[in-house]
Amino acid sequence: MTRFGDFQTLCSQVPSYTWCNLFYRQLQTNDPTVLTGLSQSAASAPVGVNPECGIPKVNTNGSLGNIANIIACGLSFFVIGALIYFTGRRKAAVGRIELRIFFVLYLLTLPFQLITSGSLLTQGSTALVALTAIQAGLVATLFWALLANAIVATQIVEDGTLSSIVPFSVLSVAFFVATTYISLDVGFTFTHVLGTSNPPQSINSIPLFVLTSIWPGVAALIYFGLMMYIVLGILNEIRPVWYYVIAGILFVLSQLDYFLLSKIICRGSSMKVDGSFIATILETACVVTLYFAWRGITEEDWDDNLYYPS
Numbered sequence: 467m468t469r470f471g472d473f474q475t476l477c478s479q480v481p482s483y484t485w486c487n488l489f490y491r492q493l494q495t496n497d498p499t500v501l502t503g504l505s506q507s508a509a510s511a512p513v514g515v516n517p518e519c520g521i522p523k524v525n526t527n528g529s530l531g532n533i534a535n536i537i538a539c540g541l542s543f544f545v546i547g548a549l550i551y552f553t554g555r556r557k558a559a560v561g562r563i564e565l566r567i568f569f570v571l572y573l574l575t576l577p578f579q580l581i582t583s584g585s586l587l588t589q590g591s592t593a594l595v596a597l598t599a600i601q602a603g604l605v606a607t608l609f610w611a612l613l614a615n616a617i618v619a620t621q622i623v624e625d626g627t628l629s630s631i632v633p634f635s636v637l638s639v640a641f642f643v644a645t646t647y648i649s650l651d652v653g654f655t656f657t658h659v660l661g662t663s664n665p666p667q668s669i670n671s672i673p674l675f676v677l678t679s680i681w682p683g684v685a686a687l688i689y690f691g692l693m694m695y696i697v698l699g700i701l702n703e704i705r706p707v708w709y710y711v712i713a714g715i716l717f718v719l720s721q722l723d724y725f726l727l728s729k730i731i732c733r734g735s736s737m738k739v740d741g742s743f744i745a746t747i748l749e750t751a752c753v754v755t756l757y758f759a760w761r762g763i764t765e766e767d768w769d770d771n772l773y774y775p776s
Contacts, residue, residue: 471672603646709759720748
């Protein structure tokens, strides 16, 4: 019976599910007999734990790794880099500094995603576990930054000042350190409190599940709720709402593709690609749409007529 915090189904049914890298190392150390099928040989094993379909490690029978997602991450890196540049040019825009931090965090997740889900490193290797743990920390921090941008947009605190940046930064560090440590503990089993699954084959971690699966969804929902309130209730504007609606749809579609279609694509391509590259494209499109939504409710220069209420 599946319990809250179990990753067994996710790691076997969802190709390229990054957090499974942590559990592969855990099982390799504590009970390697659990690793069967595609996961039996670490030298060729795809991302996952006994996955029904997975892209073999690069150079295994001519495998190029998760080449489609590698390309998608690479192109997304340049797109987000451009957003960071254009955001910086809007000197008078509310939340400019906080939004750039959000974009930088998303930018940082891309090279880590490229490596940890790209079937480039050997499963169970120390490097793969460490990089996966850092990525988990970045993802949890990313969604705190998303939520923080909505809080800043309410003007409860003045954006770009110490009253905004200090709590923003402190909580960002807290999310990153806590999630990274928990992820490292899951992979390397430093302790038996957060690390080892019981029984091993359950590959269970409630803290990791909450921080990488529950928290992002909750943060995204609160963010969109707050932004709808600001745009409709305070600004009385309609056009920016459509940007947020489109961004929300893109985010949902990215998750549906990742969790429901990825295995179908993997099987249809004979384990050459999966749905992760589509999810990456949709997530990046979501982030780009959020930029245009923010651009629509802020002024660009100090000389512009005030649009956003102070």
